[in-house]
Amino acid sequence: MKTSIDKLFLGKNIYTMVAEDDKVEAIGVKDGKIVFAGAKAEAEEKFEAAEVIEVADDQIMLPGFGDSHLHFYAYCQTLTTVDLAGCKTKAEALKRLADKAKETPEGMWIKGSNFDQSKWTDCEDQIPTRHDLDQASDKHPIVIKRCCLHTLVANTMALEKAGIGKGYVFGVGGTAELEEDGTPNGIMREQASKVYDELIPDPLTDPAVKKDLMVKALKDVSSKGVTMLHTYAAEIWKYTEDFDDYQALDDEGLLPVRMTICLDEMFDKPELTAEQLADPERKVQMGTFKIFTDGSLGSRSAALMEPYSDDPSTCGIMVIAQDDLNEKTWKAYEHGLQPATHCIGDAGMEAAIQAIEYTLAKARESGMSEEEIAGRLPFRLIHAQMVNEDQIARLKKLPVILDIQPVFLNTDLHWVEERIGERAKMSYLWRRYIDEGFILTGGSDCPVEGYDPRPGIYGAVLRQDPADGKPEGGWLPDQKVSMYEAVCMYTKNIPYANGEQDRMGTLEVGKFADMVILDRNIFTRPAEDVLNMQVEKTYLAGKEVYSAK
Numbered sequence: 336m337k338t339s340i341d342k343l344f345l346g347k348n349i350y351t352m353v354a355e356d357d358k359v360e361a362i363g364v365k366d367g368k369i370v371f372a373g374a375k376a377e378a379e380e381k382f383e384a385a386e387v388i389e390v391a392d393d394q395i396m397l398p399g400f401g402d403s404h405l406h407f408y409a410y411c412q413t414l415t416t417v418d419l420a421g422c423k424t425k426a427e428a429l430k431r432l433a434d435k436a437k438e439t440p441e442g443m444w445i446k447g448s449n450f451d452q453s454k455w456t457d458c459e460d461q462i463p464t465r466h467d468l469d470q471a472s473d474k475h476p477i478v479i480k481r482c483c484l485h486t487l488v489a490n491t492m493a494l495e496k497a498g499i500g501k502g503y504v505f506g507v508g509g510t511a512e513l514e515e516d517g518t519p520n521g522i523m524r525e526q527a528s529k530v531y532d533e534l535i536p537d538p539l540t541d542p543a544v545k546k547d548l549m550v551k552a553l554k555d556v557s558s559k560g561v562t563m564l565h566t567y568a569a570e571i572w573k574y575t576e577d578f579d580d581y582q583a584l585d586d587e588g589l590l591p592v593r594m595t596i597c598l599d600e601m602f603d604k605p606e607l608t609a610e611q612l613a614d615p616e617r618k619v620q621m622g623t624f625k626i627f628t629d630g631s632l633g634s635r636s637a638a639l640m641e642p643y644s645d646d647p648s649t650c651g652i653m654v655i656a657q658d659d660l661n662e663k664t665w666k667a668y669e670h671g672l673q674p675a676t677h678c679i680g681d682a683g684m685e686a687a688i689q690a691i692e693y694t695l696a697k698a699r700e701s702g703m704s705e706e707e708i709a710g711r712l713p714f715r716l717i718h719a720q721m722v723n724e725d726q727i728a729r730l731k732k733l734p735v736i737l738d739i740q741p742v743f744l745n746t747d748l749h750w751v752e753e754r755i756g757e758r759a760k761m762s763y764l765w766r767r768y769i770d771e772g773f774i775l776t777g778g779s780d781c782p783v784e785g786y787d788p789r790p791g792i793y794g795a796v797l798r799q800d801p802a803d804g805k806p807e808g809g810w811l812p813d814q815k816v817s818m819y820e821a822v823c824m825y826t827k828n829i830p831y832a833n834g835e836q837d838r839m840g841t842l843e844v845g846k847f848a849d850m851v852i853l854d855r856n857i858f859t860r861p862a863e864d865v866l867n868m869q870v871e872k873t874y875l876a877g878k879e880v881y882s883a884k
């Protein structure tokens with residue numbers, strides 16, 4: 336007698352991602368899990384499937400993609416702002432703001448997001464000032480945030496609204512640039528930009544608006560073949576994340592993605608039973624405890640050991656003192672949480688490593704056994720963009736996962752050598768990291784970049800700007816990774832960061848049936864072609880959550 340199952344997928348190119356080129360002809364799914372992965376003849380002999388789905392010969396099937404680090408709520412917020420991404424000139428950005436001003440009552444706030452002056456051809460990489468924004472409108476308070484989120488620019492009216500005037504000094508953890516006479520020029524970095532997060536009303540406080548935006552955005556996530564998101568709150572920018580929002584959507588059948596919610600304030604992580612963990616319909620869970628060390632290279636606020644090569648007056652900004660970072664990391668760990676630390680510059684990395692070393696020493700001192708320590712989830716280092724040899728050697732002794740953003744390189748490669756000089760050779764070292772034995776996960780840091788995995792995979796494999804395919808052969812080409820390794824970063828490596836590697840990430844018996852069918856074989860075609868890859872179908876727990884047709 337044949338066993339009845341829900342779905343049987345058949346095809347020539349079903350990649351399990353267990354190992355490179357590992358393929359099966361058939362995947363059987365029942366109750367949200369994979370119950371068979373093997374030969375077609377065996378599957379047809381054993382199973383009676385309610386539905387048989389053919390993966391065409393030119394298509395491939397893979398485990399669903401993921402994004403190991405993004406700010407989903409913040410992304411939904413940006414959907415209500417003037418999106419300045421894609422502007423080719425400062426003039427274009429100002430026009431978009433001016434257009435918005437025309438349809439906005441005088442005196443109301445206008446928020447712009449995602450500006451990136453390094454891509455503007457008319458400003459020599461100069462960040463705009465209040466005077467520029469005043470041209471868009473001097474009758475509306477305007478603030479715009481850089482794509483990296485670490486720099487904000489306010490117009491004159493917005494400065495007035497915040498009571499920021501002549502001689503303003505922010506203090507520790509942030510800066511406000513001043514003009515010669517001591518008047519702020521509108522450029523605020525790191526913590527200094529916080530005042531606007533408090534001042535400007537968040538449109539998502541209206542539950543109906545929030546739900547509508549989240550549902551739309553989640554559908555779009557599914558359409559990119561993404562089935563797992565690790566989303567992060569960031570109190571410094573008033574980015575909240577709320578477990579209940581996602582659970583409520585799931586209860587209504589509106590959540591097509593597995594969500595891991597990471598917070599940057601202390602919380603109690605619920606202990607899940609074995610049964611709950613094994614349930615493929617459980618889509619929302621709590622994740623890491625996020626800690627910041629520094630800013631970003633794009634804003635020259637990433638903390639460096641030596642000054643910036645293109646601005647010797649600064650080493651960037653450490654947003655937390657080492658002692659506080661140590662205590663914060665240890666307290667979270669002691670509380671049973673998994674610390675995840677943002678570090679971009681080499682001094683930021685140094686601080687993060689010291690905090691982990693401190694925490695593990697404290698754990699041992701306090702009587703935790705080696706077995707207990709080994710049983711804990713790894714420390715996550717988010718970005719891990721710059722390192723030195725000593726740091727690599729120390730990292731190898733620590734239980735860490737590196738949550739990298741390959742897509743950053745697609746644009747950073749144009750200016751990173753100028754910004755950090757020789758040290759560029761010790762940045763974005765993905766090949767080296769893999770060879771040293773680190774597990775790398777792929778993330779977008781959305782809304783910094785989009786959650787579509789394609790440009791990230793492209794960046795990891797080719798290390799070129801997708802806009803022009805330059806530099807030829809790739810930037811630091813010996814650091815390229817293979818297509819398989821890049822796809823690993825966006826599929827099976829992500830659950831390792833969560834301790835979920837036994838439940839998802841590959842197409843193996845017992846795992847959740849989270850899968851994607853793509854229109855072309857990215858493993859056999861030229862790597863550039865990954866940008867053209869189209870998602871045909873996305874499945875979560877065996878259910879179709881997206882179809883191109």
Ligand SMILES: [Zn+2]
Pocket residue numbers: 404405406567780
């Ligand atoms: Zn982030």
